[in-house]
Amino acid sequence: MIRYTIFFLAIFLYSCQQSQSINKKCEEQIVVCFDHYQPKPYKTPGGSKHIPMPKVLYTDNTEVLREYMPEADFDTITLQLPEHFKELALNYRDFEFIYYPLMQGDTITISMDSLDYPILSSKHHPERNRIYNMNYELRKGRTHSGLEAKTCLGSDWVRIAQNIDVIRANNWTSLLMNYCPLDSLQSMFNSYKTAYTDTINLFKQQQIISDKIYNHYQYLLALKDYESRRMLNEDTAFYRRMEAGISDEYASYPSYHEYLDYYLWFTNQHIPTIRKSQGGSKDWCQTFDELSAKPFQPKSMQILLERCIKEISENFSAQDVNHYLDKYLQITQDTTLYNNIKGQYNLSADANQLLLEDIQGKTTNLSLLLKKHKGKVIYVDFWASWCVPCREEMTPSAKLRESYKGKDVVFVYLAYNDTKDSWKKAVKQEGMAEIENNFIITNSKNSKTLEAIKLELIPRYIIFDKQGSLVEMNAPRPSDEQATIIINKYLKQ
Template identity: 65%
Template sequence: MKFTNLISLLIFSLLVSCQQQETSKEKISKEIVLCFDHYNPKHYKTPAGAFHIEIPKVSYIDSMNILIKHVPQEGFDTISINCPEAFREVAFSYRNFEYIYYPLMQGDTITISMDSLDYPLLYSKHHKKRDRIYNMNHQLRKGHTHLGLEAKTCLGDTWVIIAQNIDYIRKHKMNRFLKDYCPLDSLHAMFENYKIAYIDTVNLFKQQQLISDEIYDRYNYLLRLKGYEAQRMLNKDSTYYRKMEQEISDKYACYPSYHEFLDYYLWFFNYHIKRTIESQGSHYDWRQTFAELSTKAFQPKSMQILLQRCINEIGENFSAEDLNIYLNKYVKITGDSILYSKIVEQYNLSADASQLLLKDIQGNRVNFQELLEKHKGKVIYIDFWASWCVPCRKEMEPASELRKQYEGKDVVFVYLAYNDTENSWEKAVREEKLSTIETSYFILNSKNSKMLENIDLRLIPRYIIIDKNGKLVEMNAPRPSDKRIKTTLNKYL
């Protein structure tokens, strides 16, 4: 009897163990593991010097339908992506210029490296036949690129402006731009040849049953996405966005490429939106964009993605009052309180608006009034700048010379980073050698400070001077490179 019980116990244990193994296998099969092998593409710059702002090196939609942006560690890095469906679309960027979208198969483990030009190379650990599918774009781009970029990228960017104005460029000997020049008909021919090769390859994969119907449809969608990008600079039809609206659907919201599609949609949509001048120059009035989009009958996820973009643009380019108004509208429409909390924290909207709050590179905080009290009895020359502001950065070298000339005198040079991000500011502070200057600060509440509103700070660079008694005496002082600056400073000394 005891022996029978022992056998029954062993059989039961084996069954439980098998079930656990099956459950474990099932769990593993619903993930994709990405192994980055020295995947760290450099920032791309064309021969003429054109470059893009940094874009995420890797992005995908997680199980909570949130767009995740990942920067792999240098050397080796590994991430696991939940994949309940047959595949998960993952985006890799080529040198901050292009996105390449890969439908990666459920349960796969994939190594990502780069070729000699930093283009992504993917290799499946378990299914070598998939390497051919994963690296389709790597093969297709050979012979169909200009300066290493896909023709659709060049058609959707400044290459079009260069091509359209080539006679003027040659006449005025603007030789730098000639380095990037490619005739429009050549770019169109490259793209048409690429599309033919793309369609033939995808059809072959389908005939050979290497890809499913769903992945086949996804590849065709991605080709349409390339087509939208190729039309951006040339298509000036202010109603073109209406043709794209038939493709706006929440069923695509699980793909990062859909976010790029909606960006293109907004590009065409804004053709009929008026421009306005705000803190960073001339911009589309994203308040109007928000208002018009919110009346459309889009499904909830798509509406949320579009309105999020509007909120981010309003946050960057408009006042705290505007931002608060449209944030509240956004929450009412979408019910998304997460973005609300993020924006309030990002712009310090809950801070005391009567104060200008500052932080130095070490993280020490001070308000503007305390700064004035500390340096009372001295002339204070204040430079409002930002890491993204090219004219501001050009003044940093003359500013350094100016500091040397007034060393030991009763002048304090203060640098206040306005409407910036902390990471970008910290990097720029080190590059401009401001990290050792005690009076270099990041403005924590650029959006809602009454002090900035009172001096009507809308455009930068902007310089003001406060005299020895703490009185604002120059609302628009000369910049460091201006010959009048020393005369002006000496007047208040």
């Protein structure tokens, strides 16, 4: 009898240990369920839009930033966390990210309201819903064009407000529809900040959030403040104020990557050659050199230099890219990005050809394409998934293509300085998956063909005649009525 008692006691203790282990494991993760979470593309009242951004961001166990897009009506991800909360980022309308410190051991369902704003619901702790949806309540009455005031203050709405007299004089309707006075935007944002601070103070007083989550909410408010300062800030040394907040301690937060983006923005305002250059893209090499001399911790340094490398890869020659890739590898020891960039831009490829790959992975080159379509007029569209003006031309391009259906005109789409994943997503979004002559350029960096046509800015359109000769170095874009006139000219020859 004693033997059986000991046996059952052992089983009971083992079961308890297993149960405790399972409970501990559950507490160390968060289950996120997406209920019909599929936000639609958005345009402001004046027609402004952004390139589609990742819908969900989080960091994995190695603190690497991951992107996620729920594909089904009901989808689930499980987040592992080393501390008592995990930050999740949800994209709103491709203009702004909302950051949620989700608490340990929770199961959360994410749906949308009628305006596609994320709504969070806790399965085990419904009392947390008011915390998770804090921003949803605070933004009411404090938005413009459906966006937070800080988003407008950190973007082109500032330029519209500063030039409103010219805009009115020219009756530029679309810009007028997006107009909001700067003092109104600032007032909305100040009201938001006051309400935000009052809310998190109340949560802390009621002891429904920990000190750590309280501090994190303060950090997120500071992040919003940095965004609001970007367009109006004239202090070229402002970046120094942000350097105190650069720490590997925050590397597990998706919001920290945005923090570092703002830091780079203000750093580039400090560099005169970047301030003078359009878009600040011409001297990312100088930015790299300045940053690499600073005493940042390893993870933060890698994130910053990785951004520089990506910009250098898009805007500089193969020689410069190779040079800075070697520098990057020496500083960070990160072979992953090094190999990815080498592969993405095919830096060791034959420079005498323009190498192409279609959506199925089949390869060809421009010379073979011209031979294949000899006897037809060829209209070539250089574009990229990240290029807003390029993508705005896709609808007019589809109409132009349809108007020449059955005629000796071939439309060729060549993605320039793009990644295969981003290109494929954009192809699907633009309804181009079934187009035969749709390629990504696999040696954008070292092709002498691109040097010969001096391809620096996109969108860019060129035309080859029926003999395969380049006859239009800068053809009209599809939305231009002249495009039809010029194509018809070569079609009649």
